[in-house]
Amino acid sequence: MASRRRMLLKVIILGDSGVGKTSLMNQYVNRKFSNQYKATIGADFLTKEIQFEDRLFTLQIWDTAGQERFQSLGVAFYRGADCCVLVYDVNVMKSFENLNNWREEFLIQASPSDPENFPFVVIGNKIDVDNGNSRVVSEKKARAWCASKGNIPYFETSAKEGINVEAxxxxxxxxxxxNEPEDEM
Structure with a gap:
């Protein structure tokens, strides 16, 4: 019988400070949202057991600090990542414009073996704010950016309301x- 050992999938969440990285992670893992903003210091991670095609996996989700002063921690955190999530706030243009820097930084620090095909996912968070009236980054603009980077999957979420987080x-x-080698599957 095949071994039933659990596979660990390492996911890194990157983005500017305050875009909701920790909230997304907490909403997904614990189904909780807190209005208390507390900056992440360095990095933190949560794990969640998931089942996919009859196999159990442990998703290890690394939440990194958005502040530049912690970027030097990059190498250690990024190494061995299986997927990188880029998060921005749909109400803050600068957080969207910085996605490129986060993506580049990740590719430099993690130095994946196949950078062209490394899996990224982009999340536009905080779609609930002000009923969408303070939104400055259109879905169309975000999707165009994702398409230009090799068709990165794109999701719009509200960590607060739990909208689209699971998907x-x-x-x-x-x-x-x-991204996992076939022999481990």
């Missing part, structure tokens, strides 16, 4: 799995 993480897990 985004299912895609993240699926993409992380694609």
């Amino acid at each position: 985004a993480f299912q895609c993240i897990a699926k993409d992380a799995l694609k």
Whole structure:
């Protein structure tokens, strides 16, 4: 009988400070949202057991600090990642414009063996804010950016309301799995 050992999938969440990385992770893993903003210091991670095609996996989700002063921690955190999630706030143009920097930084630090095909997922968070009236990044603009980077999957979420969070993480897990060597499958 095949071994039933659990496979670990390492997912890194990157994006500017305050875009909701920790909230997305907490909503997905614990189904909880807190209005108390607390900056992540360095990095933190949560795990969630997931089942996919009759196999159990442990999704290890690394939440990194958005502040530049912690970027030097990059190498250690990024190494061995199976998928990278880029998060921005649909109400803050700068957080969207910085996605490129986060993506580049990840590719430099993690130095994946096949950078062209490394799985990224982009999340536009906080679609619930002000009923969408303070939104400055259109879905069309975000999708165009994702298309220009090799058709990166794109999700719009509200970590607060729990909108689309589950779907985004299912895609993240699926993409992380694609990155695993066949012999481990």
